[in-house]
Amino acid sequence: MFSRHAHTDDDPVVSVSNIDGQYPALVVCEHASDYIPTAFDGLGLSKEARTSHIAWDPGAREVSSYLSAALDAPLVTSEISRLVYDCNRAPDAPDAMPAKSEIFDVPGNQDIDQKERSARIEQYYRPFEGSVKQALSQLGNEAALITIHSFTPVYHGKRRAVELGVLHDTDTRFADAILKFAPALTNLKTMRNEPYGVEDGVTHTLKLHGVGNGVLNVMIEIRNDLISDSEQCRTMAEMLRGLLFEAHRSCVSPGHSKAIKP
Numbered sequence: 001m002f003s004r005h006a007h008t009d010d011d012p013v014v015s016v017s018n019i020d021g022q023y024p025a026l027v028v029c030e031h032a033s034d035y036i037p038t039a040f041d042g043l044g045l046s047k048e049a050r051t052s053h054i055a056w057d058p059g060a061r062e063v064s065s066y067l068s069a070a071l072d073a074p075l076v077t078s079e080i081s082r083l084v085y086d087c088n089r090a091p092d093a094p095d096a097m098p099a100k101s102e103i104f105d106v107p108g109n110q111d112i113d114q115k116e117r118s119a120r121i122e123q124y125y126r127p128f129e130g131s132v133k134q135a136l137s138q139l140g141n142e143a144a145l146i147t148i149h150s151f152t153p154v155y156h157g158k159r160r161a162v163e164l165g166v167l168h169d170t171d172t173r174f175a176d177a178i179l180k181f182a183p184a185l186t187n188l189k190t191m192r193n194e195p196y197g198v199e200d201g202v203t204h205t206l207k208l209h210g211v212g213n214g215v216l217n218v219m220i221e222i223r224n225d226l227i228s229d230s231e232q233c234r235t236m237a238e239m240l241r242g243l244l245f246e247a248h249r250s251c252v253s254p255g256h257s258k259a260i261k262p
């Protein structure tokens with residue numbers, strides 16, 4: 001698995017790159033980092049827990065970076081562990097600062113008072129939310145929002161068969177198109193709203209920035225054993241580039257299709 005992304009308390013909590021990319025899509029990675037600022041003292045977790053998939057989505061940053069480069073699209077990543085603040089959760093969601101994640105209790109998140117909650121929202125979530133909003137606003141009305149995640153092959157002791165999840169909220173346009181093209185453009189076992197769905201609260205970014213603005217949107221979930229080194233991440237991003245490009249093109253009205261560069 002990857003070595004951790006180098007980060008310190010002095011670095012920004014959100015990264016924006018390729019902001020002048022020419023392709024009208026925004027790639028977003030909410031769970032790119034397992035970084036826990038030193039003030040939290042590891043949230044009281046063992047090293048094993050705080051570097052496991054409960055803290056971040058292994059491989060998602062690398063796939064997002066390769067995809068951003070391959071599409072020539074801007075990229076926004078959160079640089080803070082989702083255990084400190086999960087940027088794919090609204091501030092009032094109970095699991096925005098989860099007290100428990102899968103099998104691990106998170107000691108530093110037990111009984112957080114309102115002051116601490118507000119401080120984390122302001123420090124970690126608002127800058128991320130603002131960066132996504134700002135980047136999307138520059139892309140015009142044919143833009144697509146693509147969020148990249150990874151999931152663990154074994155969850156609560158159960159093996160997951162799905163390899164590529166295509167998730168959506170109430171606006172299904174982009175996801176429908178991706179699922180239509182998937183059989184021709186990928187060999188992966190591709191499923192709709194797996195291994196998670198709306199009922200798990202995972203569509204916050206899609207709802208807020210996509211559905212709410214009429215922007216095409218999709219959340220991509222990749223089984224993390226398929227993106228465990230740079231070569232696999234590059235291959236995955238290349239496959240996604242083709243799949244997302246075809247799906248996006250099919251969603252955009254024909255009269256405007258020249259806006260989409262191959």
Ligand SMILES: [Zn+2]
Pocket residue numbers: 031057148149150
């Ligand atoms: Zn994720």
